[in-house]
Amino acid sequence: MAEPRGSSIDGKLAEEFAAPSHVDEVKEKMSAFARRHADAGRRVVLITSGGTKVPLESRTVRFLDNFSSGRRGASSAEYFIDSGYAVIFLHRHRSLYPYTRMFLPVNLLEALQFRGGEGASGNTGEVVVNQQLLPNVGKVLKRYNEVKEGGLLLPIEFNTLSEYLHLLKAAAQELSSIGSLAMFYLAAAVSDFYIPASEMPEHKIQSSNGPLQLSMKMVPKILSPLVKDWAPKAFVISFKLETDASILLDKARRALDAYRHQAVVANILDSRRGHVVVVTPDTQTELTLNEEDAKNEVEIEEKIVSNLIFAHTKFINQPIG
Numbered sequence: 001m002a003e004p005r006g007s008s009i010d011g012k013l014a015e016e017f018a019a020p021s022h023v024d025e026v027k028e029k030m031s032a033f034a035r036r037h038a039d040a041g042r043r044v045v046l047i048t049s050g051g052t053k054v055p056l057e058s059r060t061v062r063f064l065d066n067f068s069s070g071r072r073g074a075s076s077a078e079y080f081i082d083s084g085y086a087v088i089f090l091h092r093h094r095s096l097y098p099y100t101r102m103f104l105p106v107n108l109l110e111a112l113q114f115r116g117g118e119g120a121s122g123n124t125g126e127v128v129v130n131q132q133l134l135p136n137v138g139k140v141l142k143r144y145n146e147v148k149e150g151g152l153l154l155p156i157e158f159n160t161l162s163e164y165l166h167l168l169k170a171a172a173q174e175l176s177s178i179g180s181l182a183m184f185y186l187a188a189a190v191s192d193f194y195i196p197a198s199e200m201p202e203h204k205i206q207s208s209n210g211p212l213q214l215s216m217k218m219v220p221k222i223l224s225p226l227v228k229d230w231a232p233k234a235f236v237i238s239f240k241l242e243t244d245a246s247i248l249l250d251k252a253r254r255a256l257d258a259y260r261h262q263a264v265v266a267n268i269l270d271s272r273r274g275h276v277v278v279v280t281p282d283t284q285t286e287l288t289l290n291e292e293d294a295k296n297e298v299e300i301e302e303k304i305v306s307n308l309i310f311a312h313t314k315f316i317n318q319p320i321g
């Protein structure tokens with residue numbers, strides 16, 4: 001008998017990836033958030049951001065990780081909000097976060113000082129910000145508070161690959177109720193390999209047993225059920241990262257052919273901050289930062305977001321056929 005669509009990935013998710021205990025609670029939050037904004041005529045984008053952690057032991061001492069800082073996801077969230085979207089920010093715990101991302105390299109204690117300086121009034125009084133070390137902090141704080149008051153940003157954290165997969169599935173199912181008003185912007189760098197829970201040693205792997213050989217399974221391609229089954233009316237963008245520029249565009253096209261979603265943002269590891277190509281079934285658009293952009297501190301994410309919002313509008317307005 002033919003298997004119902006998507007059931008093999010659903011089965012694999014249930015059997016081999018432990019669901020986070022709070023998944024139902026998160027589902028409710030996402031559902032209410034999507035409903036509230038869609039009822040107000042606002043579009044909702046689900047952004048995934050950061051890398052996934054793949055444990056090697058059940059009581060995890062060691063894990064595999066990747067390079068992603070979460071900068072693309074965090075900065076994109078700000079540009080989407082500025083353009084009128086509400087954002088569900090599904091991000092790796094402690095990866096870059098919208099607004100605070102600008103201040104992370106700063107040592108917090110260096111950036112604060114006692115009003116009146118060291119030694120004044122016993123130093124138990126008011127603490128103020130050193131504006132030279134945190135330029136624009138007032139402007140960013142104001143925006144952050146506006147976004148908070150408007151309830152425009154719903155942050156959801158993941159750590160492991162399992163959490164990521166279950167929470168993305170939950171998000172897709174909850175956002176399906178708002179149809180084409182939903183956008184998926186899958187900027188997270190997701191591991192392609194994992195060790196199933198049933199094959200993972202419980203305790204710390206012992207180096208006294210000699211060199212370690214790992215056998216890892218392929219992570220199910222989550223884009224497939226997302227596009228076909230979980231959120232079939234949504235506007236879906238995946239990302240494609242390579243280190244070899246000669247295969248990048250071909251891989252992006254193949255992803256579009258395989259999953260039938262709306263766009264792939266293709267980038268090369270070393271140049272990702274200044275150059276990407278947005279590939280759709282009919283177009284290929286290069287987005288690049290020029291010298292003028294660099295002088296004005298324009299970020300590539302501003303251009304990516306603007307390009308995709310334009311495409312999303314066309315997608316929403318296309319005749320249903």
Ligand code: PMT
Pocket residue numbers: 048050067068069070071072073186187188189190191192219220221222223237238239240241267272
């Ligand atoms: O975070 P930064 O340091 O700013 O870097 C940004 C970035 C380089 C991570 C980002 O621009 C990027 O390219 N992200 C995708 C990298 C990637 O893992 O590509 P992939 O070929 O493995 O996956 C393809 C797409 O499917 C991605 O959109 C991924 O989020 C998604 N995917 C992949 C596997 C899987 N099991 N589930 C998924 O959802």
